[in-house]
Amino acid sequence: MKARRRNEHARPSTPVTRGRRSKHPRNRTVFVAIIVAQLIFNHGAFAAGAPDASDIIRKAWDHWRGITSYSKISMTIHRPDWERAMTMRVWTEGENRSLVRVTAPKKDAGNGTLLIEKSMWTYSPKINRIIKVPSSMMSQSWMGSDFTNNDVARSNDILDQYDHTLLEQYESEGKVVYVIEATPHEDASVVWGKEILHVREDHIVIAHDFHDQDGELVKGMRTLATAEMGGRTIATRQRMQKANSEGEWTQIDVSEAQYDVDLDKQLFSHSNLRNPRE
Numbered sequence: 040m041k042a043r044r045r046n047e048h049a050r051p052s053t054p055v056t057r058g059r060r061s062k063h064p065r066n067r068t069v070f071v072a073i074i075v076a077q078l079i080f081n082h083g084a085f086a087a088g089a090p091d092a093s094d095i096i097r098k099a100w101d102h103w104r105g106i107t108s109y110s111k112i113s114m115t116i117h118r119p120d121w122e123r124a125m126t127m128r129v130w131t132e133g134e135n136r137s138l139v140r141v142t143a144p145k146k147d148a149g150n151g152t153l154l155i156e157k158s159m160w161t162y163s164p165k166i167n168r169i170i171k172v173p174s175s176m177m178s179q180s181w182m183g184s185d186f187t188n189n190d191v192a193r194s195n196d197i198l199d200q201y202d203h204t205l206l207e208q209y210e211s212e213g214k215v216v217y218v219i220e221a222t223p224h225e226d227a228s229v230v231w232g233k234e235i236l237h238v239r240e241d242h243i244v245i246a247h248d249f250h251d252q253d254g255e256l257v258k259g260m261r262t263l264a265t266a267e268m269g270g271r272t273i274a275t276r277q278r279m280q281k282a283n284s285e286g287e288w289t290q291i292d293v294s295e296a297q298y299d300v301d302l303d304k305q306l307f308s309h310s311n312l313r314n315p316r317e
Contacts, residue, residue, distance in 0.1 A: 105271075107301075123183075147182075160172065201234070202224065211239070
């Protein structure tokens, strides 16, 4: 396999031609030098004019959350032989505080997830207990969906524990889309080997693929609809789907979104997680 890769990137061999040699070999050398210089210049011009990949990711996350935010969403978990749906209310403050509370169906109502800094807790009315989620469980499924605890908590890891590289950019529906590869730092405690994001120039993530440590695609998120809510254009329908599995996916639909709202100081607390006062 390694030999094959080297061959794919090797310089193609120069064909043998018959006939007279060029009387002006210097002209040929000058021509090649001009081409090489032009390629170097074009690459440098692109690099100099390209936006910063980390800045693109941060602006997308800030656009998604705002300074503070409140939203109502529904989540549909689809499997080949069953489907279930639930509705939730979500609050966020800055980069490190979020609260998710299930409102329906009745059997799940009251279940909550609280994130403060790097710590996460869940609450279930059935057992009337607040349980701290260990960091080793942050990558596990939330409520049986294809979203992880990190996804639901809107983790900041991709900003803090990854390096970002702009791979390319293209145009879609009249807007520029940036393709960014996010690779974790060597000492990062994350599960993914890399993540590939397609971020539109208006800060909407239209695609987000998750790869394991071997580079294999595990799952991918796609934005299926956008709309203006809360004074900004946001993704209103997103679907997370397992790789090579058309029948297994989880879809998020946003029915209401508000940004930069006033939030009670006690909103992100254990007492409010157990006894809602919002």
